Amino acid sequence: MIGVGGKIKQYSSVLDKPLSKGRQEVSLSAFAFLFSELVQYNQTQVDNIAELERRLEDAGYAVGARVLELFCHREKGNRRETRLLGILSFVHTTVWKVLFGKVADSLEKGTEHEDEYMISEKELLVNRFISIPKDMGTFNCGAFVAGIVRGVLDNAGFPAVVTAHFVPMEGQQRPRTTILIKFADEVLRREAKLV
Amino acid sequence: MAAIYNLFIINKSGGLIFYKDYGSAGRMDTNDSLRLASLWHSMHAISQQLSPTIGCFGIELLQADNFDLHCFQSLTGTKFFVVCEPGAQHMEGLLKVIYELYTDFVLKNPFYEMEMPIRCELFDIHLSQAIQKDRVVLLGR
Numbered sequence: 073m074i075g076v077g078g079k080i081k082q083y084s085s086v087l088d089k090p091l092s093k094g095r096q097e098v099s100l101s102a103f104a105f106l107f108s109e110l111v112q113y114n115q116t117q118v119d120n121i122a123e124l125e126r127r128l129e130d131a132g133y134a135v136g137a138r139v140l141e142l143f144c145h146r147e148k149g150n151r152r153e154t155r156l157l158g159i160l161s162f163v164h165t166t167v168w169k170v171l172f173g174k175v176a177d178s179l180e181k182g183t184e185h186e187d188e189y190m191i192s193e194k195e196l197l198v199n200r201f202i203s204i205p206k207d208m209g210t211f212n213c214g215a216f217v218a219g220i221v222r223g224v225l226d227n228a229g230f231p232a233v234v235t236a237h238f239v240p241m242e243g244q245q246r247p248r249t250t251i252l253i254k255f256a257d258e259v260l261r262r263e264a265k266l267v
Numbered sequence: 268m269a270a271i272y273n274l275f276i277i278n279k280s281g282g283l284i285f286y287k288d289y290g291s292a293g294r295m296d297t298n299d300s301l302r303l304a305s306l307w308h309s310m311h312a313i314s315q316q317l318s319p320t321i322g323c324f325g326i327e328l329l330q331a332d333n334f335d336l337h338c339f340q341s342l343t344g345t346k347f348f349v350v351c352e353p354g355a356q357h358m359e360g361l362l363k364v365i366y367e368l369y370t371d372f373v374l375k376n377p378f379y380e381m382e383m384p385i386r387c388e389l390f391d392i393h394l395s396q397a398i399q400k401d402r403v404v405l406l407g408r
Contacts, residue, residue, distance in 0.1 A: 105375060109377075
């Protein structure tokens with residue numbers, strides 16, 4: 073969990089540490105610098121922005137896969153969501169709360185397509201200190217968070233394409249970030265059968 | 268009347284990486300601001316050598332007839348200085364706030380290259396908010 077301050081209790085062995093006591097926080101500054109380095113390193117490895125976005129997403133995917141395993145055990149007593157809305161609210165509430173210290177601002181269903189869902193954040197934690205240069209266009213470092221969401225969904229058996237976008241808000245100086253989730257056909261077919 | 272005339276940030280080798288003026292008084296063109304920045308950098312360095320006190324960190328305040336210049340140097344050698352009207356208060360505090368904004372929105376931004384001119388939208392937004400807040404405090408006195 074990322075937040076300001078926090079205390080870490082010392083255990084003699086990692087095996088003595090109870091899994092449920094997972095409320096440690098890490099310094100926001102430390103995370104911001106680490107994330108900044110992650111972006112800078114990946115920038116040296118690519119020649120275009122789409123590639124950079126893909127690499128950040130892959131980094132997030134690995135986090136998502138681990139996060140799903142851990143939170144299902146820690147928060148839900150080894151139960152895993154099997155329904156579409158269940159897993160979405162798990163991402164929106166549990167995952168967000170443990171990773172970012174708060175529930176995501178909103179979870180909506182796409183109006184144009186049945187298979188699209190959106191998680192919106194006024195200010196995504198990873199974007200708090202980041203200003204995108206004008207020449208990078210619509211690039212969003214939220215691609216990392218999109219990767220986390222994709223990692224969680226994919227490993228829970230809900231393959232989806234997840235992307236991060238800036239959406240300008242009326243009366244607001246800064247655009248908000250929307251994580252767009254487009255589920256695979258098989259997920260919706262399975263969901264239809266279950267009803 | 269605006270208390271602050273201009274704000275400068277110079278990197279450790281004396282290059283101007285950020286300049287902004289507030290109000291019409293003391294406005295200068297790009298060449299002048301660059302010249303003043305590197306001049307201040309040299310004066311600051313010379314003052315450290317010439318100072319009779321041991322362990323001097325350089326000029327912190329320069330007082331002239333029609334302006335005051337407050338300077339703050341960070342541990343890494345980046346200098347922040349404001350030119351303001353004579354006798355303006357709380358400038359050290361303001362410079363600390365600006366330094367904090369610099370560490371947050373410039374140094375934590377992956378797209379900023381060290382020692383290069385600062386072009387960060389979030390830094391600009393928060394800076395103008397901080398200056399605005401400072402003005403309100405000044406008007407409230």
